[in-house]
Amino acid sequence: NAGVTQTPKFQVLKTGQSMTLQCAQDMNHEYMSWYRQDPGMGLRLIHYSVGAGITDQGEVPNGYNVSRSTTEDFPLRLLSAAPSQTSVYFCASSYGTGTGVYEQYFGPGTRLTVT
Amino acid sequence: QQQVKQSPQSLIVQKGGISIINCAYENTAFDYFPWYQQFPGKGPALLIAIRPDVSEKKEGRFTISFNKSAKQFSLHIMDSQPGDSATYFCAAASGAGNKLTFGGGTRVLVKP
Numbered sequence: 582n583a584g585v586t587q588t589p590k591f592q593v594l595k596t597g598q599s600m601t602l603q604c605a606q607d608m609n610h611e612y613m614s615w616y617r618q619d620p621g622m623g624l625r626l627i628h629y630s631v632g633a634g635i636t637d638q639g640e641v642p643n644g645y646n647v648s649r650s651t652t653e654d655f656p657l658r659l660l661s662a663a664p665s666q667t668s669v670y671f672c673a674s675s676y677g678t679g680t681g682v683y684e685q686y687f688g689p690g691t692r693l694t695v696t
Numbered sequence: 697q698q699q700v701k702q703s704p705q706s707l708i709v710q711k712g713g714i715s716i717i718n719c720a721y722e723n724t725a726f727d728y729f730p731w732y733q734q735f736p737g738k739g740p741a742l743l744i745a746i747r748p749d750v751s752e753k754k755e756g757r758f759t760i761s762f763n764k765s766a767k768q769f770s771l772h773i774m775d776s777q778p779g780d781s782a783t784y785f786c787a788a789a790s791g792a793g794n795k796l797t798f799g800g801g802t803r804v805l806v807k808p
Contacts, residue, residue, distance in 0.1 A: 585739075596799075612794050621705065623785055623798030624740070631794075637773050641793065675794055685796060687739030 582605050587672050589645035591642060593694045594662040602657040602691050604672030612675045612683065613655040617641065617668040618690070630655055662695045669693070699723055700788050702799025710807050715773040717802045719786035722767065726788040730796070731760065731771050736782045743784070744771075776806045 588603045607614065614629035616639075626639030630649040644666060646658040655674075659666060670691045675683035702719045709715045719729075723791065730745035746760045753760045758773040767802045773780055786799040 591767075606787070614794065616796075616798075618792050619799045623702070623787075623800045625798070626795055629795065640797075662788075673739075683746075683794060685794065687741065689737070689739050 584608065585674055585686050586673055587670075587688040587691050588598075589691060590689070591692050593696065594659070595696055596662060596664060597661050600659050600662065602659075602670055602672075602693070604655045604657065604688060605653050605684070606655075606672075606674040607653065608673035608674065608676075609652060609685070610676055610686075611652070613649065614639070614673050614685075615645070615647065615657045616673065617666075618671060621667050622694070627657065648681045659693075664695045667693060667695045699797050700786060700799040702786050702802060704802060705800065706803040706805070708805045708807060709776045711776060711778060713776050714774050715771075715780070715804050715806070717786070717804075718768065719770065719788075719799050720766075720768045721788050723788070723790075724767070725790045725798075726767075726797075727791075727804050728761065728789045729760070729769050729783045730787050730789075731758075732785045732787060732798075734785065734801075740785060764781075767778055773804070776804075778806045779807045780804060 585606045614670045615627040616624040625641045628647040630636045672688040673685045731743045732740035733743040735742040744755045757774045762769045783803045787796040
């Protein structure tokens with residue numbers, strides 16, 4: 582299993598440009614999420630999905646869109662990039678949302694710089 | 697306002713020493729408290745986790761201590777090794793533990 586994969590690893594955008602960060606998992610996980618990591622802030626939840634066709638907002642959703650058409654893929658779209666979106670983005674997945682606790686598996690991250 | 701506060705931001709420990717990282721939380725609905733380890737250029741990986749029905753959990757050289765009344769929990773790394781040099785994040789969640797709230801992170805450097 583490849584686990585959680587993210588592309589690209591690095592990206593530089595100009596203010597106002599749009600782009601999509603790709604995330605895929607091959608573990609048949611129901612739950613997927615996107616976090617951003619900023620110095621001193623830890624990781625903050627942007628959007629999450631509990632299954633194909635179902636998404637919801639996290640702590641910092643403004644400026645980002647998501648969709649979940651398949652179990653495997655969960656892309657994150659930046660509609661009009663701003664310097665405040667300069668960050669490292671992590672995708673994560675886990676088995677489910679029922680009773681019990683499910684370990685989150687994180688991808689390797691995408692480092693995004695907006696100039 | 698961060699719901700999970702972590703300290704210190706960084707620490708240096710000699711090989712064989714003990715590293716201690718502390719976290720405090722506000723939301724009493726949190727019932728799952730994991731610690732993640734992150735190496736440079738990598739994503740976080742689950743290290744150890746605890747539920748509030750126990751006050752301590754140990755896995756190898758890593759121990760979580762949990763104080764429900766004080767709303768605090770800590771990570772102890774015993775016999776610290778240079779390979780433990782990484783950034784450590786505490787986190788908290790409720791329910792299935794999917795929506796994690798992270799602390800700000802602690803960069804640990806273990807000197808040989």
